[in-house]
Amino acid sequence: MNKKNVYRPLEDYCAGYMRYLGIAKTERRSYAESIRLLREAGFKELDSFETLQAGDKVYRGYEDRTLLAAVIGSEPLAAAGLKIVGGHTDAPRLDLKPKPLYEKGGYVYFDCHIYGGIKKYQWLVLPLALYGTIVRKDGTKVQVEVGDKPGDPVFMISDILPHLGYDQAKKTRDEFFPAEDLDVLAWTTPAKDGKSETDKAGLVAYLKATYDVTEEDLLSAELEIVPAGMPREVGFDRALIAGYGHDDRVCSFAGLQALLDAADEVPAQTAAILMCDKEEIGSVGSTGMTSSFFENTVAELIERQEKNAKDILVRRALEKSSMLSADVTAVADPHFPDVDSTGNAAKFHKGPAASKYTGGTSKGGASDCSPEFVATIRRIMDEGEVVWQMAELGKMEKGGGGTIAQYMARFGMKVLDMGTPLLNMHAPWELASKFDAWQTYRAYSAYLRAR
Known part of the structure; x- marks a missing residue:
């Protein structure tokens, strides 16, 4: 990948990203759409290869949620390692509990559990959509997608009117709406028999007629409540994109598109992207x-290149690898200047923000990138004519956050966080700058194609 980079135009790139974001409402949907795009570009499942040659385009997925895709380089993996752009595709949301249906006051609700870090009040009185997978006992699956197609119903969490909310207003932000009350109105029609106030049986019958599932089948379901609606441009200048799940699909998609654009070039060092799950709850599972x-995936790649593949070759490959940890950061909000680190806060329209470390006040949970690798990235960004900025996530003693960087750095590889700055991060609707999203894609392209 030595030729001069050719980037997609800003508006073309952002239109493609907005289409992707509208489809990728959950990590499973992100996975499915990413696999579709990879296959369309000629990538094949790793299991279909007995050996790997330079220029081969491969991917390996796991449990329909996490994947690694790569263009195999001319240098052996065991000797040169990989160059990786790694992000995540899960986002804060509400999950339906295993027994989600309950009746209260004449209504049927979905009983929900919080996934990831949210402000509870931001999820009240919003149109919501339901996505997910129901698995029957025989292993067959049913896909549920309700709330975003024209004519679809939506769902909602109700809140008390201000006229009667005096007691609620006296409580703190975390107290005024208990987490256990973040339950979604699912069915309000009274029972037809006239004997009971609530018609849970009517909802169960609807699920059977529509999806051919029983209430018991919900025990083995993965159903997610997310904001309803497609991404939209913001402002008369249309310079921002409002959407659910920018964190971290704005970075994951940028990495995906960068790899797709370079797929027909043979790199020296294997170029790869990682789109993983569960980052919002600690990268567990x-x-x-x-x-x-x-x-395991790196081992599978090496096993197809080396006659005598050994575990030590995997370890050597990991240690010789490097990664841009593709995750978002917070942009400076003029309404909340007290949390910004003076001179080190990310700004809109300045490109992706590189963060040498994340974590909290004492850098807890950070990988703390070496200055040597930061210098390498500076050179690559300059050569690629990328607009970027250096920033950190707020002042000390004001909070903090982490990424997957720490889990990759444990292999000895060089890792730097670099991603798109957002307003409203972790809210149902986040804001990203078109220019920053585009420059993030350019940054990942420059990195994957660099000598």
């Missing part, structure tokens, strides 16, 4: 970055 998915 079999699809999170504390699992063995990444190491």
Whole structure:
């Protein structure tokens, strides 16, 4: 990948991203759409290869939520490692509990559980959509997608009117609406038999007629409540994009598009992207970055290149690798200047923000990138004519946050956080700058194609 970079125009790129974001309302949908785009570009499942040659385009997925895709380089993986852009596709939301249907005051609700870090009040009185997968006992699956197609119903969490909310107004932000009350109105029609106030049986019958599932089938379901609505341009200048799940699909998609654009070039060092799950709850589980998915995938790649593949070759490859941890950061909000680190806050329309470290006041949970790798990235950005900025996530003693960087740095690889700055991060509707999203894609393209 030595030729001069050719980037997609800003508006073309952002239109493609907005289409993707409207489809990728959950990590499973993000996975499915990413696989579709990869296959369209000629990528094939790793299991279909007995050996790997330079220029091969491969991907490996796991549990329909986490994937690694790569263009194999001319240098062996065991000797050169990988160059990775790694982000996540899960986002804060409400999950339906295993027994989600309950009756109260004449209504039927979905009983919900918070996923990731949210401000509870932001989810009240919003049009909501329902997405997910129901798995029957025989293993067959049903996909649920309600709330975004024309003519679809939506769902909602109700709140008390201000006229009667005096007692509520005296409570703190975290107290005034208990988490256990973040339950979604699902069915309000009275029972037809006239004997009971609530018609839960009517909802169960509707689910059976519409999806051919029983209430018991909901025990083995993964159903998510997300904001209803498609991404929209914001402002008369249309310079911003409002959407659900910019964190972190704005970065994951940028990495995906960068790899797709470079797919027909043969890199020296294998170029790869990682789109993982569970980052918002600590990167746990079999699809999170504390699992063995990444190491196992690298081992599978090396096994197809080396006659005598050994574990030490995997370890050497990981240690020789480098990664841009593709995750968002907070943009400076003029209404909340007290949390911004003076001179180190990200700004809109200045490109992606690189963060040498994340974490909190004492850098807890950070990988703390070496200055040598920061210098390398500076050179690559300059050569790629990328507009970017250096920033950190707020003042000390004001909070903090982390990414998957720490879990990748444990292999000894060089890792730097670099992603799109957002307003309203972790809100149902987040704001991203078109220019920043586009420059994020350019940054990842320059990195994957650099010598």
